[in-house]
Amino acid sequence: MAEPLITLTTDFGYSAPYVSVMKGVIYALCPSARVVDLTHAIAPQNIRQAAYFLATAVPYFPAGTIHVCVVDPGVGTERAALYTQVDGQHLFGPDNGLFTLLWRQAREPPLVRRLTEARFWRPVVSATFHGRDIFAPAAAHLARGVPPEELGPLHPHPVQLAVQPAVCTSTACEGEIQAVDDFGNLITNIPAAQVPQLPSLVTIGSRPPLRLPWVRTYGDAPPGTLVSLFSSDGYFEIALVQGNAARQLQVSPGECVRLTWQPSSL
Amino acid sequence: MAEPLITLTTDFGYSAPYVSVMKGVIYALCPSARVVDLTHAIAPQNIRQAAYFLATAVPYFPAGTIHVCVVDPGVGTERAALYTQVDGQHLFGPDNGLFTLLWRQAREPPLVRRLTEARFWRPVVSATFHGRDIFAPAAAHLARGVPPEELGPLHPHPVQLAVQPAVCTSTACEGEIQAVDDFGNLITNIPAAQVPQLPSLVTIGSRPPLRLPWVRTYGDAPPGTLVSLFSSDGYFEIALVQGNAARQLQVSPGECVRLTWQPSSL
Amino acid sequence: MAEPLITLTTDFGYSAPYVSVMKGVIYALCPSARVVDLTHAIAPQNIRQAAYFLATAVPYFPAGTIHVCVVDPGVGTERAALYTQVDGQHLFGPDNGLFTLLWRQAREPPLVRRLTEARFWRPVVSATFHGRDIFAPAAAHLARGVPPEELGPLHPHPVQLAVQPAVCTSTACEGEIQAVDDFGNLITNIPAAQVPQLPSLVTIGSRPPLRLPWVRTYGDAPPGTLVSLFSSDGYFEIALVQGNAARQLQVSPGECVRLTWQPSSL
Structure with missing residues (x-):
């Protein structure tokens, strides 16, 4: 063993x-x-x-x-x-x-x-x-x-974080930045399954809405492009190709993220 | 085993x-x-x-x-x-x-x-x-x-970095800073074998040429002295004794390094 | 084995x-x-x-x-x-x-x-x-x-650091900040055994003396409170609850620390 x-x-x-x-x-x-x-x-x-x-x-x-x-x-x-x-x-x-x-x-x-x-x-x-x-x-x-x-008795009611899952409708998804990795990639808590197609707009906190190209992977866009994609653990992610999105956008974990789809694009 | x-x-x-x-x-x-x-x-x-x-x-x-x-x-x-x-x-x-x-x-x-x-x-x-x-x-x-x-078939032509080895003549050597370690020591790509003796001048990028004392090891010069020596992996190195040469000289990896010997010193 | x-x-x-x-x-x-x-x-x-x-x-x-x-x-x-x-x-x-x-x-x-x-x-x-x-x-x-x-012969007189232990009397203790951890907690070299009770004043270097509440552990005071306690390795420690004391007080290792007790409090 x-x-x-x-x-x-x-x-x-x-x-x-x-x-x-x-x-x-x-x-x-x-x-x-x-x-x-x-x-x-x-x-x-x-x-x-x-x-x-x-x-x-x-x-x-x-x-x-x-x-x-x-x-x-x-x-x-x-x-x-x-x-x-x-x-x-x-x-x-x-x-x-x-x-x-x-x-x-x-x-x-x-x-x-x-x-x-x-x-x-x-x-x-x-x-x-x-x-x-x-x-x-x-x-x-x-x-x-x-x-x-x-080791000790069962403990039936452990403390739980008040973490809300992302809330999605047919035209919008509201979640948060749940992690920023060492590359500065912004990992939201919005599961890939809730994002059937490219959102029209991505809004982080109270910043102006962003219109982000959708990529399969970082290398699909030129360096310096702000892109959206699915993270390797299955969430909606915002990245700056060969750069640091968190630093460029000044975003920290915990900020709200809102994805919106225009009805015409559905 | x-x-x-x-x-x-x-x-x-x-x-x-x-x-x-x-x-x-x-x-x-x-x-x-x-x-x-x-x-x-x-x-x-x-x-x-x-x-x-x-x-x-x-x-x-x-x-x-x-x-x-x-x-x-x-x-x-x-x-x-x-x-x-x-x-x-x-x-x-x-x-x-x-x-x-x-x-x-x-x-x-x-x-x-x-x-x-x-x-x-x-x-x-x-x-x-x-x-x-x-x-x-x-x-x-x-x-x-x-x-x-x-695991897979032979792959005869893998991608290679366009890294040039240092180029040396009898009076000068041109290379680059290939690494900066956590001490701030500047490790060039100029092999020790190409540096038969103390260069008269060391020029990094377009900075003014430096006249650096040659030491066997850091402790051979007082703290705060900018020195040249051979790195432990066999390259020409520039260090600041008990200090951070990269920070003091504002040098990053990839910058050119030129060593020159005055004919009289050969 | x-x-x-x-x-x-x-x-x-x-x-x-x-x-x-x-x-x-x-x-x-x-x-x-x-x-x-x-x-x-x-x-x-x-x-x-x-x-x-x-x-x-x-x-x-x-x-x-x-x-x-x-x-x-x-x-x-x-x-x-x-x-x-x-x-x-x-x-x-x-x-x-x-x-x-x-x-x-x-x-x-x-x-x-x-x-x-x-x-x-x-x-x-x-x-x-x-x-x-x-x-x-x-x-x-x-x-x-x-x-x-x-491996080699006995070496009877190795180099020793000139580190002084803290010096304590019945009304004061003089030591130093011997470590700052990654939380910014200030670990002195004053052993718990020398601190029978809450000092009236804590003076770091030449800063104004501090009157610090004494706690058993960080969670005993609200976030943002500067507290004193015993470190887990048995020394007098200064901490900022859920904050960074070293940064707030601008303290580095090696600075002097003086604890004083007013006679009336003994």
């Missing part, structure tokens, strides 16, 4: 020692683990961004992978610490909505437990670093074979 | 989920793999930078290592998807010149194949993310033992 | 090929190794920052872990190359004080050797990249079973 795979997703950044501390804790408890960095560049405290990241990346991992997710502005308060099983993936993280999008897209009903069994934690638990003291060690214990039901 | 080693080199950055998606795809197909990050900080679409990176790093890996390289502005267009074998290293990436410098420095004739066998890809191939849909799964299949010749 | 764990800590950044080169060297010599990135975002030449990083992260790793640490402004000069064993951890790096804080906090007397046995290095040693030519290969040889005593 392959050695246990444990991934890390945090907002800890790359220069502080916190991520390395978690790696040390995991390897010390489960020496055969393979720890895999997903990202540590979630914007500080940005639960929404982390939820999108996890929903996009986690489903590609083999069933049985363990994911430790620490974007945790409420660390040390009364917020619960969670284990959740989603379509064969095992995840650990705070009860703050981090898993909202994964749960929504799950094929099977997700299972959620509250971590209460302190014997799977570090002996002393700090008020500010549960990644080190609770999530990493609990994940390592699971990797060593502790059954999930020993 | 050690478990298969698969490295990743991309321009995807560290905050978007794309790299993690590729890791998931690889681990799902080849659970025993060890995936190794080379870099995800290639500047967007900068094939030249990636070519230098690969030519510098790849040869140090053990023969048999598999490298997945995705800097791919032409994704989804007619550009081919490649597998290439260079001095025992296996590489996957788009046919856009990414492997130019590796091929040029190869000790044995490189072998290039076009990836055509869709049975080694994900069942649905997107127009914008071949890292996930073609390169990562093909690499994972190779790691599982699929012979390279099954 | 689990495969050898070799970690990397450098100031090489994420875009240059140097870290990947070291990974290649290690895997080529020790194909069964698992190479783990700690950080490559130490500020260039910042030995003090690296010393804090290592002292914070290394002790969490399982005994027997090998750590390669390259923040090395004196590379290629007369400075020694070191192996040190600290509480069961094996470390390699330049003799410039990098291990000062690890040595000070060690439970058992650390052992230090000077790397002199060139048979464990690359055949040609450059003047500017000992990470590749000395530290990585020596670490890989140790991982393959070479006993530490073969």
Whole structure:
């Protein structure tokens, strides 16, 4: 059997020692683990961004992978610490909505437990670093074979982010920019299935409406062209060919996006 | 036998989920793999930078290592998807010149194949993310033992970058800044063998010529001194001791560099 | 037995090929190794920052872990190359004080050797990249079973950083900002044990004194509040709830911090 795979997703950044501390804790408890960095560049405290990241990346991992997710502005308060099983993936993280999008897209009903069994934690638990003291060690214990039901009781009502899906009619779609990638591409939350054809106009926030050419892929338009296309994860996307759309349009995640079709074009 | 080693080199950055998606795809197909990050900080679409990176790093890996390289502005267009074998290293990436410098420095004739066998890809191939849909799964299949010749036919004329080697005479050398590292050191493409002694003058672009002291290593001159030396990969280099030469001189990769020797100094 | 764990800590950044080169060297010599990135975002030449990083992260790793640490402004000069064993951890790096804080906090007397046995290095040693030519290969040889005593002779007087511990009286504590994490939290070097209760005033450098509320954890105060608390590694810390204290206060590592207690509050 392959050695246990444990991934890390945090907002800890790359220069502080916190991520390395978690790696040390995991390897010390489960020496055969393979720890895999997903990202540590979630914007500080940005639960929404982390939820999108996890929903996009986690489903590609083999069933049985363990994911430790620490974007945790409420660390040390009364917020619960969670284990959740989603379509064969095992995840650990705070009860703050981090898993909202994964749960929504799950094929099977997700299972959620509250971590209460302190014997799977570090002996002393700090008020500010549960990644080190609770999530990493609990994940390592699971990797060593502790059954999930020993981690704590079922937790039937976890916190969910108030994320609205895009709302579409026959002439318009309203959604939001749910992610901006490192290229500056703007990924909306409007599913490809809701966009049967080229919208006449694309309006971001209160900016003037844009009339964007539709492309299959970036290389279909000359560099510097602002285009619309379907993202690789199946959403309506706005991109600047070989440029940075977010910077050119000054757009940030969370802004509203409105697609409109003129009746004549339907 | 050690478990298969698969490295990743991309321009995807560290905050978007794309790299993690590729890791998931690889681990799902080849659970025993060890995936190794080379870099995800290639500047967007900068094939030249990636070519230098690969030519510098790849040869140090053990023969048999598999490298997945995705800097791919032409994704989804007619550009081919490649597998290439260079001095025992296996590489996957788009046919856009990414492997130019590796091929040029190869000790044995490189072998290039076009990836055509869709049975080694994900069942649905997107127009914008071949890292996930073609390169990562093909690499994972190779790691599982699929012979390279099954991936697709030989591809005798891959795209090559129009990179000129430095041109040297007995009194001058003309080359370019081929890389700027994270310290701000300026690595030219002028090989050490072409620089028998201290040049009298170093001219970058159209800036005023510099008269730079020659050092064996950074610590041989006081902090703040602009020096010339041989880089650890064997090129003429310009550095600012304990400072950032690129920032101080405002130099970017691709700028011309001219070394001149006064006849009297020869 | 689990495969050898070799970690990397450098100031090489994420875009240059140097870290990947070291990974290649290690895997080529020790194909069964698992190479783990700690950080490559130490500020260039910042030995003090690296010393804090290592002292914070290394002790969490399982005994027997090998750590390669390259923040090395004196590379290629007369400075020694070191192996040190600290509480069961094996470390390699330049003799410039990098291990000062690890040595000070060690439970058992650390052992230090000077790397002199060139048979464990690359055949040609450059003047500017000992990470590749000395530290990585020596670490890989140790991982393959070479006993530490073969690496070189004992080195009884390694360089130590002139880092002063915080100085505390019954009414005041003087220390410094020893680290700023990626959240912008200011971690001082004043140990929790020296701070029996809320200081009346906190003075950073020559700024006006601050009267900071004391919290157990960030979530105990509203977003935007400047607070004081104990860091997860046991030091007095100043944070801006859901914000960046370093940016708001314009504070950098190394600045003085003074805590004062009014006699009446004792």
